[in-house]
Amino acid sequence: MRTSPAHVLHELGVATTLLTASPLAQVARHWAHVRYCATLTRQRGVLGLTPSAQSLVYHHKVTQSEQLGIGLALVVAKRVLQRQYPHWTFFAVDAEVALKAGFIDGAGAVARTSKSQKRPDYFLVGHHSSGRRRRMKIVVLECKGTHQSPGFAYGQLARAAVQVRTLAVGGRRPPALMVASYLAEHRITSYVLDPPGDDELWDGDPDDFEGMLRDRPEDHRWRTRPADADEARTWPLVDENAGPPDATGPAPVDELPPGAPEVFDVPEEERGWFTRVLTRAVAATALLFAGDSATARDYATPRQRGDEEPHHGQLRLFELDPSWAASTATSREVADDLRARGTLYRAPLPNGKALEVFRGVESGLYGQLADGQIAAYLRAAPLVRRRWLRSRPRDGVVSLGRDGTILTIRVTDRRD
Template sequence: MLHELGVATTLWDTTPLAQVARHWAHLRYCATLTSKKGRLALSKHAGSAVYHHKVTQSEQLGIGLALVVAKTLLRRQHPGWDFHAVDAEVTLKAGFLDGVGEVNTASQTKMRPDYILMGHHSSGRRSQVRIVVLECKGTHQSPQFASEQLARAAVQVNALRVGGHRQSSLMVASYLARRGITSYVLDPPSDDELWSGADDELDDLVGGSPKDQNWHPQPEPDDDAATWDTPAAATTPVEDAAVAGHEDLPRERPKVLDVPAEQRGWFTQILTRAAAATALLFAGNNAAARAYTTPRQRGERPAPETLFELESPWALSTARTLPLRDGLRAEGTHHRAPMPGGRTLEVFRGVDAGLYRHLAEGRVGAYLRNAPRAARRWSAAARRDDGVVSVGRDGTILVVRLSNDRS
């Protein structure tokens, strides 16, 4: 769960402390979870968080849990497919920057989804791409409050369409409690593919740089619009400290971000290249990741400030090699933190070395096709004395271990 959270919240910037910040998602919540009678539950440390920290905690854990649940469900529904989490805001900036606005307290901008799960499947000669829009929620309050969150999520996932059509979506709201964690899911049916073609066609498509677009969000169509009544606040007793408020539904018609049907190939470019950039940033290679972004995603137009303002030494990759047993090698970043008793907590985050080379050299199609095979190799060979090793089917690797090495 912490692995998924770390990949999904990888910062798209190159500030001097970006690498430390990227490790924080793993370190901050290492002590928040435990097991109660075979169920994942909040630890006593998580339960003692005060109001404003609890809001952040539920949001962050809600993202990690939603990604684990969503990917598990999608693998069951679509055998042979692998899904990559792409931040929806990063993606939408490629085509809707001038009109979409930043997410803030304005109700129109808050009605957008969190992530787009980009699914890829290859038969060996032919590739298919589909998307699933994901909204992540988390609460410490009650199961009833989680259901209110799902009502709001149903509006948010509908904000993104392709060719006027709603896309497949998943809404996951996790109720976080000391006695156990429960995730509630809404999964309206849909089975549209975004793109399909020969493997070499995909290679040519994602190898090219997508052009900037200039689209604007539109009001939800009349036949989809509804009058939303704000639900009453949850009445179920709150476990531990209460978090006030409830999930307000919009009273005005939500805005819809609609990618034209003829731009499905462009959208496929945007999503696959964003997934590649995220993996490289996770491994610490900012310079290579920059090549996968559009000028608008970098913020070069209309604002002068950029997401990838590269100045020495931050223009260079900070990735290093981590060798493990059985020939396993990964490229990534290594963070060490002192612990009581003279021990050291080590966190390594990176990408399988072979996949890293594909990404660094611009071979996104090869990365997508080979990631599942690399993940299986890591899962089979990683050993307990290597530490806690989490392997993503996107080829990303997270290793957490305690050592007595004080050097």
């Protein structure tokens, strides 16, 4: 498959938008792009690591592989799903954010615990509009990355097989994708496993769909349940030596704790509630990517926002005390006939140059999200990309996702 360094960084930036809650979140959300914009390159048509990225010391490589593994997994997973479902659009939602609205048993905890290590990274929320029907799917995604060896990536997939099976909807498991990327200087290879599952989340009339999304979902206080005896027999054993017979590499450093994981079981009658939670998280993610924390906050439930009595170690998604943290979104033209609302970050470079990173959402889509028109946004987002493919981008590197989010990176003179 074909991709680009900018596309990988774009997916990473969108996916990690909800992970930072502080007065400096607007600046911190640019960090993935600034830190990793010089790590990926194309050599003879193949994506690989730059020499500087390859020469990092071990503990920095661990962070780098984890972060780039997220971006690469999202690029690969969305491409796989586009081939399986050509007329669908998939949006990434942080699993912790979605689960926190329904479950009080540890979802959203900052601490690294035996339970949190067995949860998946993301949900890929699929939307399809045929004019007479609206349909939604959910695919569970676990992202892995390593510099060590292809054999190590195989072991990561074995551990991921446990993590993707911790969600059930109506007693049935959704399909899943596990992507482990092996990062090397001359080639990046992603290994994929795709266990099947019940992939329909919601199916109905467009008017019913829009009416459902207008209702605000309330927080539930469900608890996770341990895997029962029949389920426990299906949890795969993790083999430290998993992989091809000739693969070599050190023992995994992210080995899962022993025992079956806790299961997040969304009741069958709450499929509509779960659909609302996921689609509103999609909207909040896009707005936060554009720098509009104040509007994004309105799409979250009280527990997701941290408005309830704070629990020790729980993740707060929004921190809006300073007035300048509420929104920094401004309008910018990124291509012919294509404008976006978003935030601009500039960092000085040697020789009088500056690195300029812009993150945003296409202006029309931004307006729909700001007005609470989630259904209209889901329908219109892929159409914007088709129109943009016929446009001529401005200077620099431009990446436009099927969710309408936009990333541009360019080097300019500091006086510009």
